[in-house]
Amino acid sequence: MSEAPGTEYFRWFYDTGVWKRMHYRGIRVLKVPSDMWNYQEIFAERRIDWVLETGSLHGGSALYFADLLQLNGARGKVISIDMDGSKNMLRQHPRIEFWLGDSASPEMVARLREHLPEERGALFAILDSDHSKAHVLREMEAFLPLLRRGDYLVVEDGCVNGHPVRPEFGPGPYEAVEEFLARHPNAFTPDRAREEKFGITAAPNGYLIRN
Numbered sequence: 001m002s003e004a005p006g007t008e009y010f011r012w013f014y015d016t017g018v019w020k021r022m023h024y025r026g027i028r029v030l031k032v033p034s035d036m037w038n039y040q041e042i043f044a045e046r047r048i049d050w051v052l053e054t055g056s057l058h059g060g061s062a063l064y065f066a067d068l069l070q071l072n073g074a075r076g077k078v079i080s081i082d083m084d085g086s087k088n089m090l091r092q093h094p095r096i097e098f099w100l101g102d103s104a105s106p107e108m109v110a111r112l113r114e115h116l117p118e119e120r121g122a123l124f125a126i127l128d129s130d131h132s133k134a135h136v137l138r139e140m141e142a143f144l145p146l147l148r149r150g151d152y153l154v155v156e157d158g159c160v161n162g163h164p165v166r167p168e169f170g171p172g173p174y175e176a177v178e179e180f181l182a183r184h185p186n187a188f189t190p191d192r193a194r195e196e197k198f199g200i201t202a203a204p205n206g207y208l209i210r211n
């Protein structure tokens with residue numbers, strides 16, 4: 001079978017480490033630019049009101065999402081969770097709450113349940129922490145009850161384990177989504193048009209709309 005047209009470019013982008021040399025308004029961010037473009041289209045089209053991010057790292061992605069909330073006149077904030085805050089270049093921002101801890105722990109889920117307002121609008125959740133299949137599955141199971149119809153879930157970095165990069169990685173986000181959707185066949189509708197729009201993505205299998 002022939003490869004999708006963007007595959008060779010994506011391998012170059014990933015394997016040369018361009019994604020490790022990217023900044024958003026001066027803060028490091030580890031993303032594919034066209035995925036970020038997809039995210040801003042999702043925020044505008046779906047009137048995203050709150051963001052839940054796992055994996056803050058340097059804070060660049062949280063800052064990007066906070067700017068989108070602000071510019072779109074949303075009421076909510078970005079909750080960005082990481083077990084290690086030492087590399088965070090941002091630390092404080094009026095639209096971001098950085099929480100420290102294991103993203104999928106029962107304590108974190110309880111805290112989220114308490115914190116997200118009952119009358120909230122659409123939520124954008126993005127999983128970008130530990131990319132092992134086991135951890136991504138934990139996160140998906142933990143967050144499923146928090147998500148409502150129309151909320152959006154991105155599972156980042158399904159590109160590893162040979163989809164199409166880092167074939168040696170072992171089961172990762174791509175396989176976690178496959179297993180999750182087999183367990184919960186009616187929970188999400190994959191947003192394939194969005195995933196395939198630019199011909200490359202770090203999140204194959206990972207654009208999901210909550211049913």
Ligand SMILES: C[S@@+](CC[C@H](N)C(=O)[O-])C[C@H]1O[C@@H](n2cnc3c(N)ncnc32)[C@H](O)[C@@H]1O
Pocket residue numbers: 028029030031054055056057058059060061081082083084101102103104128129130135
């Ligand atoms: C890929 S980086 C996040 C990149 C960032 N979202 C961006 O786009 O620039 C992954 C982060 O997940 C964090 N992490 C790993 N396992 C975690 C866990 N179980 N709970 C919370 N954070 C975790 C790591 O400390 C690391 O900072």
